[in-house]
Amino acid sequence: MLPKLLLSIIVCLPVWAQTETPPAPAALPARNGQPIVNTPELQAQAAKLRALVDAAPKAALERTRIKIQSPGSGWELAYPSAVTMDDEGLFYILQRGDKADPVLVVDKDGKIVRSWGKGMYEIPHSIRIDPEGNIWTTDSGSSMIYKFTPQGKKLMEIAVGEQPPGRTTGARGTTDICFGPNGQIFISDGYGNARILEYNAKGERVHQWGRAGKGPGQFAQPHGIAIDDQNILYVADRRNDRLQKFDMTGKYLGEWDDLGQVTAVAFRDGNLWIGTQFSNENTESDGWHMKIDRETGKILAYVVSGHSHHVLNINKKGELLAGARPDIPCYFHLAK
Numbered sequence: 001m002l003p004k005l006l007l008s009i010i011v012c013l014p015v016w017a018q019t020e021t022p023p024a025p026a027a028l029p030a031r032n033g034q035p036i037v038n039t040p041e042l043q044a045q046a047a048k049l050r051a052l053v054d055a056a057p058k059a060a061l062e063r064t065r066i067k068i069q070s071p072g073s074g075w076e077l078a079y080p081s082a083v084t085m086d087d088e089g090l091f092y093i094l095q096r097g098d099k100a101d102p103v104l105v106v107d108k109d110g111k112i113v114r115s116w117g118k119g120m121y122e123i124p125h126s127i128r129i130d131p132e133g134n135i136w137t138t139d140s141g142s143s144m145i146y147k148f149t150p151q152g153k154k155l156m157e158i159a160v161g162e163q164p165p166g167r168t169t170g171a172r173g174t175t176d177i178c179f180g181p182n183g184q185i186f187i188s189d190g191y192g193n194a195r196i197l198e199y200n201a202k203g204e205r206v207h208q209w210g211r212a213g214k215g216p217g218q219f220a221q222p223h224g225i226a227i228d229d230q231n232i233l234y235v236a237d238r239r240n241d242r243l244q245k246f247d248m249t250g251k252y253l254g255e256w257d258d259l260g261q262v263t264a265v266a267f268r269d270g271n272l273w274i275g276t277q278f279s280n281e282n283t284e285s286d287g288w289h290m291k292i293d294r295e296t297g298k299i300l301a302y303v304v305s306g307h308s309h310h311v312l313n314i315n316k317k318g319e320l321l322a323g324a325r326p327d328i329p330c331y332f333h334l335a336k
Helices: 004-012 015-020 039-055
Strands: 029-032 034-037 061-063 078-084 092-095 104-107 112-116 124-129 135-139 144-149 154-159 174-178 185-189 195-199 205-209 220-229 233-237 242-246 252-256 264-268 271-276 289-291 300-302 322-324 328-334
Touching: 015 039, 039 300, 061 300, 078 328, 092 124, 092 322, 092 328, 124 174, 135 174, 144 174, 185 220, 185 233, 195 220, 233 264, 233 271
Parallel strands: 078 124, 174 220, 220 264
Antiparallel strands: 029 034, 061 328, 078 092, 078 322, 092 104, 104 112, 124 135, 135 144, 144 154, 174 185, 185 195, 195 205, 220 233, 233 242, 242 252, 264 271, 271 289, 289 300, 322 328
């Protein structure tokens, strides 16, 4: 018979020590509402991504905060979900708080020159400027798409609809938008749905593709979309940790799955940029904006995102615009 002391030691050992089976990896805080389990596979992916970043050159960009002058008592900026800049140098900021209008137009001195959108949004998500200079926004709560003049006059609205049954609050709709060569509008619908939609210049739906899954042309939260000058569509397939490529009909052209949790994508003047982070960390942990070779997926340059890789825009100088929690609109300007 074993002594009582030895028996009590055995009983108090954790189960894995008694069975010689190692414990499951520790769960980390949630990513996109789902618990993260930091598996050896995710750790290996992170190490590979770190090596790719370390081997890439830093972009000649400096991150600064866009400082906005308060227009009066009670005004307050909340999370700037997306930021862009027009060719005249005005910032367009889409923010989520109820103490300021959702769309803010800000000059280089931080003065609000105009604003609009009060009462129109549930969860403001992305803001883009089309080739004609019009302002477009997406709403991941209501799944509404709005087109405005730069002065804030509403020109069009698209009610995408078909939101997932059973989801009545929170993010449950569209995420991003881009513009084809003949007035086509491409929309990523990633919260609850897993699809890309094409509309014509009149706002009429003409095509859609994609479904939930991990295979080619399938999605797990398509969060960002962009189109290049060769009419190739790039989709930031966020929870599948990859950037997928398609032609304008939805034909799958390939993917890169070694760039982390790709959340944002933008294209302008021959330059493809993504916003990404490690896949085994909290959503919107610090990451990078990366300039990507369109042929190989190689990282051509990068800048630390400062947590701002939610939605990404590029101005005419090749500078970057984005927003970070809790209330930081970011401008990645050319280094002086």
